[in-house]
Amino acid sequence: MSHFTHKRLKGNFAVLLFWLFFVGAQGLVFGQYKPYQDLGPLFEDVQLSGLFPDSKTFPDCIPLAPPTQIAQAYQREKSLPGFDLKRFVMQYFKLPTEPTTHFKSDPKASVEEHIQALWPVLTRRPVPEQSSLLPLPHAYVVPGGRFREIYYWDSYFTMLGLQVSGQTELIQNMVDNFTHLIQTTGHIPNGNRSYYLSRSQPPFYALMLRVLAQEKGKSILKQYAPALQKEYDFWMAGSQELSAQNPAARRVVRMPNGVLLNRYWDDDPSPRPEAYKEDVAVAKASDRNPQQVYRHLRAAAESGWDFSSRWFGDGQGLETIETTDFIPLDLNALLYHLEMTLAEMAQLNGDKAEARAFMQKAKNRKQALLQYCWNAQEKFFYDYNWVKNRQSTAATLAAAFPLYFCMATKEQAAGVAQKLARDFLQTGGLRTTLVHTGQQWDAPNGWAPLQWISIQGLRAYRKNELADTITARWVHQNLAVFKETGKLTEKYNVEKAGQEGGGGEYPNQDGFGWTNGVLLRLLKDGTFKRK
Incomplete structure (x- = not known):
């Protein structure tokens, strides 16, 4: 055995020992470290201090000891003379891992050649990491820059280019990663970080399956039907509770005509960990119930449009945000397509009754969307504010x-x-x-x-x-x-x-x-x- 191989095996064994200790001490599932919960007051103090210019940095840091141990050390040391928060953080955390690449664009290369050269730079392989990163079984493409993880709706548009590049297996891997997230978390989170688990993003999974089906045949639709059904169940959760007196639950809204449409939502009414300081500042400026403001901010993050006058009560200021009050055009169009895809999957599986049921759901959604969101005078589609019972302007x-x-x-x-x-x-x-x-x-x-x-x-x-x-x-x-x-x-x-x-x-x-x-x-x- 070479000296290099021996060192590598020793290193892997050390990582394994760390994880056995870490999981045993914390009672955590691999990859489920949640800094905003596990670090207690330390997390809030770091985020409000502005220690890092980008609020996403600290949630992405890698703890060098079990979080409870770090939190206890902070409680002991923070009141001591000469305590330095930055020094403490740098002692107990490793900054987010950046890919080791010296990529520079070739000034002589065409833009197509540039993109082809970028795919491997933006591709990440599954690597054990004791951070907020949720582990995925296969390789995936990240957006780039501060976005070090896979993102839901980004990935569909990335796949359009991967398809042109002949990267069918990478598309397959990314679809399988999203399927894994559906199976393990019940939905596709905003991204594969523990702090994104309470929300999703615009539901493009069905369109991803169609890209893969273009490359591998329609049988793909049958194969992934259970996962797509589970995603649909996530978006429709709470629909059984609705009535004229109780018209909204989580992401579902019962319209005055009785048809169900959807809104963006987030199950956690607290500041976003990756934008903690910013969210606290918005809530203070709004002079509204902070939890209500946090919910609207998080729902806008689920929409992917974070942030836009589209969600503002006065059309101008973030402090007037009211995202969950809107029936969004894009979300309901995507869910229409999801229902149509489930109908097609049922047809392929020979279940005509289920196919008819989903076709009817899609038809009802389409009719409701046209009823509530089409403005005949303006000849344009607008989101619908179901709380104020009027179209957005x-x-x-x-x-x-x-x-x-x-x-x-x-x-x-x-x-x-x-x-x-x-x-x-x-x-x-x-x-x-x-x-x-x-x-x-x-x-x-x-x-x-x-x-x-x-x-x-x-x-x-x-x-x-x-x-x-x-x-x-x-x-x-x-x-x-x-x-x-x-x-x-x-x-x-x-x-x-x-x-x-x-x-x-x-x-x-x-x-x-x-x-x-x-x-x-x-x-x-x-x-x-x-x-």
């Missing part, structure tokens, strides 16, 4: 989702297309909303997933000229920033040519999973012509 790109899933009539699609062209289309693509609030899911920012949904939704109704225009402007924006910086970023300022996006709780990130995926797919589709 915030025009957003979520209006493209009913087109993407072919739920709209031809006349409705024409109205949406007209407003997108008139009010949303800018020099670099479609802006997310029509207002500037400083939040990242508002103007002037454009985002890859919403460009894709809008472009494909328009194509579904043969609005190809507008779809081509959006494609050209978005791709030009991506390429201009890439030429200038050598990077593809999370979001873009579509109101100014060649500008990256900004705003929100953290700086614009590069990498970037869904930007890479959508760009590669749009280039592959062939409607964009390079100058």
Whole structure:
């Protein structure tokens, strides 16, 4: 046995011993360390101190001893003369693991070559780590930057690019990872971190299965039917409790006509661990019940649109957030597709009664969405505020989702297309909303997933000229920033040519999973012509 092999075996044995001790001492399941619960006052003190510029850093740190031991040491030492919080944290924690890569973009490479070279850089392998990271059985692609873990809705758009790249097994691995999360946690969390377990994200799992089915055949749909049913059960949990007197439970809302629609939610009404200081500040500024504010903030994080005037009571300030009061267009369109997919799965399995039942659920949802969210005067779709019993006045790109899933009539699609062209289309693509609030899911920012949904939704109704225009402007924006910086970023300022996006709780990130995926797919589709 070589000296290197002997050292490696000793190292692995040491890790195993640590975990036996750690799990035994803490009574924890592997990967279930929850810093915001396990560290007690230490967690709150670190997060409110601003010790780390990014509030996500400390929840991602790796404890070097059992959390109870660290918490006890903190209680003993914090009142001692000369106590230094930073020194204490650095003694007991290892900073989040960063991938060891010296990747630099090749200035001579095309953007397609750049993305192909990035896939392995953004790919993570299952590695034992005594942190908040939930273990997954297979390799997966992360978005990049501060996002060190897999993210739910990001991954669908990343898969579009992996499909172009012929990375079928990596797509399979990611689908199987999400299936594993459904089976072990009951749903797909926001990301594979313990602090994300109380919420999900827009339910794109059914669309992921369709990507995989395109590569491996329709039998895939039969294989994953139980997991998709379990995800559906998560979104519909509480529906049996509803009545006219009790119209909402968790993510389900009973509308005045008796039909069930859904909202975004989070089961934990406390500050988000990864944005603790920021959430406490918003709650104080709001002069409202803090738990209510935290719930709305977390629900917006589940929506993926964190944050946007879409969720604000006054349309301008984060302190007026009221996310759970809205019936969101995108969520209900996605659940319509989920119900249609479950109907197809039942049909493939020969269960005609179940297929009819899900078809009826989908039909009811579609009719309710059109009833409550279509504005005939504006000729546009809007979210519906079920608490105030009226439509939102915030025009957003979520209006493209009913087109993407072919739920709209031809006349409705024409109205949406007209407003997108008139009010949303800018020099670099479609802006997310029509207002500037400083939040990242508002103007002037454009985002890859919403460009894709809008472009494909328009194509579904043969609005190809507008779809081509959006494609050209978005791709030009991506390429201009890439030429200038050598990077593809999370979001873009579509109101100014060649500008990256900004705003929100953290700086614009590069990498970037869904930007890479959508760009590669749009280039592959062939409607964009390079100058």
